[in-house]
Amino acid sequence: MLNFSLVYVNISFFTSIISLFLLFLIWRKRHVTGSIFLMFCILSVAIYNMAYALDYSSTDVGMKVFWSKWQYLGLGNMLPFLFLFLMDYFGIVTHFKSRYIFLLWVVPLTVIILAWTNENHGLIWSGFSEINPDTNLMVYYHGPLYYLGIIYQYILGSVLIFNLAQQWIKFKRRSFRHQIEIMIPAILLPVIGSLIYISRLNPLPGMDWAPIGSFFSVVLVTLAITTFHFLDLIPVARDHVFTMIEDGIMVVDSQCRILDWNPALLQLVPRIPIQVGGSANQIFRILGVQNSPFTNLQVPVNLEVEIEDPEHRIIDIIVSPLIRNKISDGWLIIFDDETEQRLATRGLEKANQTLLLKLDEIEKLQIQLQEQAIRDPLTGLFNRRFFDEYFQNELVRSKRANTPLSLLMVDIDHFKSVNDRFGHEVGDRVLQLLGEILKTMFRKSDVSCRFGGEEFLILLPGLEMDQALNRAEAVREKFEQSSREADFLYSQVTISIGVSNYPLHGENMRDLFRMADKALYQAKEKGRNRVCCYQNNTNGN
Numbered sequence: 402m403l404n405f406s407l408v409y410v411n412i413s414f415f416t417s418i419i420s421l422f423l424l425f426l427i428w429r430k431r432h433v434t435g436s437i438f439l440m441f442c443i444l445s446v447a448i449y450n451m452a453y454a455l456d457y458s459s460t461d462v463g464m465k466v467f468w469s470k471w472q473y474l475g476l477g478n479m480l481p482f483l484f485l486f487l488m489d490y491f492g493i494v495t496h497f498k499s500r501y502i503f504l505l506w507v508v509p510l511t512v513i514i515l516a517w518t519n520e521n522h523g524l525i526w527s528g529f530s531e532i533n534p535d536t537n538l539m540v541y542y543h544g545p546l547y548y549l550g551i552i553y554q555y556i557l558g559s560v561l562i563f564n565l566a567q568q569w570i571k572f573k574r575r576s577f578r579h580q581i582e583i584m585i586p587a588i589l590l591p592v593i594g595s596l597i598y599i600s601r602l603n604p605l606p607g608m609d610w611a612p613i614g615s616f617f618s619v620v621l622v623t624l625a626i627t628t629f630h631f632l633d634l635i636p637v638a639r640d641h642v643f644t645m646i647e648d649g650i651m652v653v654d655s656q657c658r659i660l661d662w663n664p665a666l667l668q669l670v671p672r673i674p675i676q677v678g679g680s681a682n683q684i685f686r687i688l689g690v691q692n693s694p695f696t697n698l699q700v701p702v703n704l705e706v707e708i709e710d711p712e713h714r715i716i717d718i719i720v721s722p723l724i725r726n727k728i729s730d731g732w733l734i735i736f737d738d739e740t741e742q743r744l745a746t747r748g749l750e751k752a753n754q755t756l757l758l759k760l761d762e763i764e765k766l767q768i769q770l771q772e773q774a775i776r777d778p779l780t781g782l783f784n785r786r787f788f789d790e791y792f793q794n795e796l797v798r799s800k801r802a803n804t805p806l807s808l809l810m811v812d813i814d815h816f817k818s819v820n821d822r823f824g825h826e827v828g829d830r831v832l833q834l835l836g837e838i839l840k841t842m843f844r845k846s847d848v849s850c851r852f853g854g855e856e857f858l859i860l861l862p863g864l865e866m867d868q869a870l871n872r873a874e875a876v877r878e879k880f881e882q883s884s885r886e887a888d889f890l891y892s893q894v895t896i897s898i899g900v901s902n903y904p905l906h907g908e909n910m911r912d913l914f915r916m917a918d919k920a921l922y923q924a925k926e927k928g929r930n931r932v933c934c935y936q937n938n939t940n941g942n
Contacts, residue, residue, distance in 0.1 A: 408760055409613065413454035415756055416616040420447035422749065423623050426742065430626070435489030442482035443622075446615055449475025453612040457537060462529055465539050466519075469526075473516040477509030477550070480557045487561060487584070491568050505557075512550035519544075530607070538607035543599075551599065558592050583625040590614035623749070627742040649736030653681040655729050657695050669736055672710050681734070694720040698729045705739070715743040777851040779829060780836030788850035788858055792910055795862045799903055806903040807869030809859040810917040811835070811876070814895045814929040816855035823890070830889050835896065838879050843872075866902040866934060873898040873932040881930065895930035897921060906935065 424443045427436055452471035459465045484505065488494040512525070519525045525547050530540035562585055569581045594610030597603055603610075625631035649666030653659055659679045667675065673687050682693050694702045701721040708714050717739040723730040775787035783791070792808075799806040813819070813831065820828040832855065839849040839859060848860045859876075861869050877896055884894040899921030901907070906916035916935045924933040 408763075409608065410454050410457045411756065411760060411763075412616055413450045413457060413612045415753075416612060416619055417447045417451040417454065419616075419619050419623065419749070420444075420450065422745070423619055423626070426623065426626050426745070429741075433490070435486040438482045438486035438489060442479055442486060443619075445475045445478040445482060446619060447475070449479065450612050450615060453609070460532065460537060462532065462539065465532070466526070466529070469541070470517050470519075473513050473525075473550075476554075477506075477513045480554055480561070481505040481509060483588070484557060484561055487564065491564075493564060493568075508549060508553040512546070512553075515546055533607065536605055536608070538605060540607040551595070554595070555592065558588055561588055580625060580631050583621050583631065587618040587621045590617050623746075627739070627746045648738075651675075651681070651684075651734040651736070652731065653695070653734060654731040657681045657693075659684070660731070666736055669714070669716065669738055670708065681732075688716075688718075694718075695732060698722050698724075713740070714738060715740045777836075780832055780851050782836050782839060782857070783848060783850040785850060785852060788848060788852075788860070789910070791848050792860055795860060796903065796910060796913075799862065800908070804863050805865050806913075807861040807864045807866065808901045808913050808917045809861065809869065809873050809876075810852070810899045810901075810914075810921045811839075811857040811859065812897050812921055812925070813855040814897055814925075816894075819894060822892075827889055830887075831884070831894055834883055834887060835880055838876065838883060842876055842879060866900065866905055869900050869902060870932055870934060873900055877930070877932055897924040897929045898932045899924055900932065900934040902934070 420443050424440055424447065427440050427443060430436055431440070449472055452468045452475060456465050456468040456472065459468060485502070515522070516525045522544075524544045526541050527544045528542040530542070532539045565581050565585055565588075569578055591611045591614040594612070594614035598609040598611060622631070646663065647665055649669040650661075650663040651659060651666060652661040657680060659675060659677060659681050661677075662675055670688075673684060675684065681695070685694060688706045688708065690704060690706060694704060699722065701719050704718040704720070706716050706718065708716065715738075717737040719735045719737075721733045721735070723733055775783055777784050795806060798804075813835065816828065816831070819831055832851075835857065836849075836851070839857060843849060843859065843861070846862050850858050852858045861872065864872065877898055880896050881893065884890055899917045899919065901913045901916035901920060903913060907913050920933045920935040923935065924931050927933065
């Protein structure tokens with residue numbers, strides 16, 4: 402069986418869906434150097450999180466172990482592919498030799514094979530705990546070679562972060578640095594989650610926080626592609642820039658006059674007149690930008706415009722100053738068609754909001770189910786299961802504090818005849834009438850429950866016997882009056898109440914129940930519609 406009511410199951414499942422969406426975005430930019438490695442990396446993330454979702458939701462040990470093996474298939478491939486992508490993307494390594502690529506997978510492949518054959522040797526998992534019924538989590542007891550894969554992942558992650566830090570120092574342009582500043586936390590978050598999992602600080606035993614970290618990593622990379630132009634590196638060669646790049650390019654001199662543009666720009670904004678020597682500010686005014694973007698001579702300016710003619714487009718514009726010898730030499734303007742990405746991002750945000758609403762609904766349903774588990778559906782009072790647990794706790798507290806505790810056992814007189822004469826629907830309304838009275842006539846510390854059929858129990862912590870008798874008499878009188886005034890009854894209905902008290906009648910639940918039951922029996926023998934506490938001589942009330 403699968404349990405999809407848990408929050409972390411939905412997060413892992415949702416992460417795998419976002420990963421597939423991210424895979425589509427990367428595929429659209431597959432011309433970018435190293436993008437094939439990144440696609441395989443994101444596919445591994447999708448497999449990893451889907452396997453975790455199925456692991457977390459499985460209620461059988463065998464199925465949990467099976468999906469854990471699939472987790473290793475995704476986990477073992479993520480960092481090696483990410484390593485190849487970053488080395489290729491930033492030009493750290495331009496030609497990969499097959500033997501070096503093979504070395505990257507020696508440890509991951511070994512761990513994957515050991516995980517899939519673990520039942521023969523126990524080197525990855527030496528055993529498993531029972532499944533926690535509350536969290537549906539199972540603790541994996543790790544074998545000696547489990548940490549081989551973990552150490553390798555940490556080493557490879559450290560190498561990646563070190564190389565990214567070097568690239569951050571090397572590249573001065575903010576557009577490049579933004580990409581690095583997003584990739585570093587994207588790598589660190591799953592690593593931190595893994596460290597929490599294997600440490601003693603894990604708040605939920607058996608809960609691996611790496612998938613939660615990978616959720617934020619996938620969101621960061623998605624935002625990087627759709628917002629910060631990750632994978633939109635512009636080649637240096639002028640002929641490639643102006644003939645092959647998909648983004649529109651415009652070059653403006655220091656007097657804001659148009660010097661050059663590429664064919665992609667004309668396809669992007671075909672209705673806007675562009676000519677050599679024309680005013681770049683005029684172009685921006687036609688696009689709906691009233692303030693000149695050429696006032697800042699030091700840092701790039703980022704704009705977003707929407708046009709409707711000839712079709713609806715969302716265009717992201719970066720105006721970058723060209724500085725030579727600390728003097729402004731003009732601007733390079735990049736026009737990026739972000740229509741699909743922006744609409745996809747809006748759809749993703751809407752889907753995320755929907756998910757949050759669903760999670761909120763699930764939480765409310767869980768609270769409702771918990772409430773239903775301890776409540777009698779007809780009267781709304783607590784049920785016997787909750788009452789017994791509460792009674793035991795209060796009895797322990799009374800003994801420790803040396804305070805009294807009283808128990809009322811209530812029975813509706815001749816209730817069978819009420820059902821026989823007026824029908825079960827009227828009988829149910831009588832039960833509900835008594836339930837409403839019990840809800841309103843007692844303190845918050847008092848607990849009322851439907852014991853079964855027409856019998857009810859009320860626990861009164863801190864009350865002496867005489868106080869409990871007075872309270873019981875008030876309930877009896879209130880019900881007698883209410884039944885007399887009820888428009889659905891044609892004859893009066895009464896109740897009998899037996900009272901027991903700690904420490905007068907016993908020091909455990911069984912004795913107090915027995916004494917209250919005997920007192921109730923005496924009340925019935927004396928003619929019903931009365932309150933009694935148990936007495937051997939039967940002379941008291």
